[in-house]
Amino acid sequence: MNIDLTHEEVAFRDEVRQFLDTEYPEDIRRKRDESVPLTRDDMIRWQKALNSRGWFAVNWPVEYGGTGWTPVQKYLFANELANANAPHVVPFGVKMVAPIIYTFGNEAQKKRFLPDILSSDVWWCQGYSEPGSGSDLASLSTRAIRDGSHYVVNGTKTWTTLGQHADWIFCLVRTSSDVARKQEGISFILIDMKTPGVSVKPIITIEGDHEVNEIHFENVRVPVENLVGEEGKGWTYGKVLLQHERTNIAGVANSQYRLNKLRDRAGQSLHGGEPLVNDTNFVRKIAMLDIELKALEFTELRTLASVAVGNAPGPESSFLKIRGTEVQQALDALLVEAAGYYALPYVPQQYVLEYPAADRIGEGSETSTSLHYFNNRKASIYGGSNEIQKNIIAKHVLGL
Ligand SMILES: Cc1cc2nc3c(=O)[nH]c(=O)nc-3n(C[C@H](O)[C@H](O)[C@H](O)COP(=O)(O)OP(=O)(O)OC[C@H]3O[C@@H](n4cnc5c(N)ncnc54)[C@H](O)[C@@H]3O)c2cc1C
Structure with a gap:
């Protein structure tokens, strides 16, 4: 697969970078960088900023307010957002129920529900x-x-x-x-x-x-x-929705961002200790993840290309879900390992922007790695557990 960028694609990527430089709210950026949880209002503000540029409903048909982007544009957009550590959009409206409404709903439902999803008012x-x-x-x-x-x-x-x-x-x-x-x-x-x-x-x-x-x-x-x-007929519609959900869960661009963070962390001395890059075993684990992530990236590109020509994501979304979440959880484990004992304390009061940096245990993000580790056990369960995805692959891909 050739992923050399054309001049137009490079210009598009630069436009996304420019947007992130100017329109990504500074307080939300700081919260993300300092592992401070976002409020409902933060999430809505970010989605509204995307929508004001027409970039919120990335996958919708243009007639309902979608972007009409090519798979490469979608890929570049997701990568730039991940590189800026921008928040994920809340998927339930824009990525889940909206495709069901515009595919199977009647005209009255499309008129009533889609505009409020687009504007994040509901x-x-x-x-x-x-x-x-x-x-x-x-x-x-x-x-x-x-x-x-x-x-x-x-x-x-x-x-x-x-x-x-x-x-x-x-x-x-x-x-x-x-x-x-x-x-x-x-x-x-x-x-x-x-x-x-x-x-x-x-x-x-x-x-x-x-x-x-x-x-x-x-x-x-x-x-x-x-x-x-x-x-x-709800089961038929529900299955289509789950395939969209599984494709979204893979989170390749976000894992790439976190892998880069892990590399940075491994290159630094943590509070006077020896940098982890000097530990061959740890470097080997990073290299293994890097290879797996690259393979996943190409699978995701293939799925995007298929969706772009009008296909629903098929059972291959199950591959993406399994491997995507396995990579995420392997990253969680390595980030905890890299944070060392700073991953242990749970200090909820330090997860607010106002908390003085000098009083933080670790750098904030180190102590939050274990919170993320525990929270993300969910990734191999929701959207249909990974064991169930293996059953789907056995039945619909391998024909067993
Ligand atoms: C954090 C989180 C958020 C969620 N958010 C939502 C949400 O917003 N909306 C929503 O509707 N649901 C949501 N879910 C639910 C999620 O989809 C279910 O948890 C999931 O489908 C598994 O169902 P269960 O929890 O009942 O486990 P069970 O079905 O009881 O499974 C228990 C274990 O048995 C295994 N197992 C079960 N059957 C088989 C089989 N046939 N073959 C092999 N192994 C099997 C499973 O893999 C699992 O390990 C969420 C779950 C979590 C953890």
């Missing part, structure tokens, strides 16, 4: 998993029973990422049990989180963060017009 979350249904998602039991012009929804969704901030949730629900296969009778509906009967309960994860939630639905009345596509 925050979405994803209601797929349930306490008894994760890997075996088709066994889900949240019910939506038709009652006149409404569905009445009862059940519980779990692990709902950033659901505490959400205005709307897209859900897979069971509209019929009278089916031959459990994948039938599932529908895809959109629920306003302010509807009476919706409640959000936090789940605190191992690193002490509130990122995920349990969401309860008790006799929640949802207008029938919030059904996307055909009743009973």
Whole structure:
């Protein structure tokens, strides 16, 4: 594959760099560099900055506000954002539910929902998993029973990422049990989180963060017009969405940024100790990761090229998900190793911009490596666990 850049592509890359120099809010940049968590407002401000340049809905068709970029432009854009350590966009609206709405939704739904996703004025979350249904998602039991012009929804969704901030949730629900296969009778509906009967309960994860939630639905009345596509076809739509989600999870550009950080760290003496570049074993581990990341990068480029000519990302998104998250977690482990015992203390009060640099334990980012390590155990679980991705590859790629 030839990835030499044309003059136009170099000009595009420079334009992205210029944008990041001038439009990436300085306080958010500092927070990212100093490992200070972003607020809801920070994330929205960043997304609005991207949208004001028309660069938020990278993959959408142009008619709905997408960029119309080539795969190479998308690749360059992702790389420049990662090199600037810019925040990830929150995927649930722009990368997940929007493609389902513009592909399977009706005109009224496109008009109603897409503009607010584009402007980040409405925050979405994803209601797929349930306490008894994760890997075996088709066994889900949240019910939506038709009652006149409404569905009445009862059940519980779990692990709902950033659901505490959400205005709307897209859900897979069971509209019929009278089916031959459990994948039938599932529908895809959109629920306003302010509807009476919706409640959000936090789940605190191992690193002490509130990122995920349990969401309860008790006799929640949802207008029938919030059904996307055909009743009973939700499994088909949900699968398309998961393939998009898995492709996004690979995070190649971000891993490249973190690998470069690891190299920098290894080249420096940490608080008077010997630099890790003098440790052949450690350097070998970095080299192995570098090779794996390069291979992954080419697989991602192939998928981007296929999506660009109108294909949905197919089962190859499972390869990307597995290898992408394995590389991320290997990086987490090496970064913790490189931080040494400075990765041990948990000092939540130092993760604010105002905390005096002189009082920081480590350089801030060293102590946060273990937080990231624990938080990112999720990467091989969400979007369908890596074991399940291997089953998909066995069935749909190897034909076993
Ligand atoms: C931090 C985090 C955020 C998440 N965010 C969301 C979200 O926003 N919205 C949402 O809907 N869901 C979300 N999820 C849920 C996620 O998709 C599920 O956790 C995942 O699908 C696994 O389901 P489970 O947790 O029920 O585990 P289980 O399905 O109970 O699996 C337990 C273990 O058994 C293995 N296993 C299960 N079945 C098989 C099999 N057939 N073959 C081989 N191994 C198998 C799994 O790989 C896993 O290791 C999130 C999860 C996490 C951890």
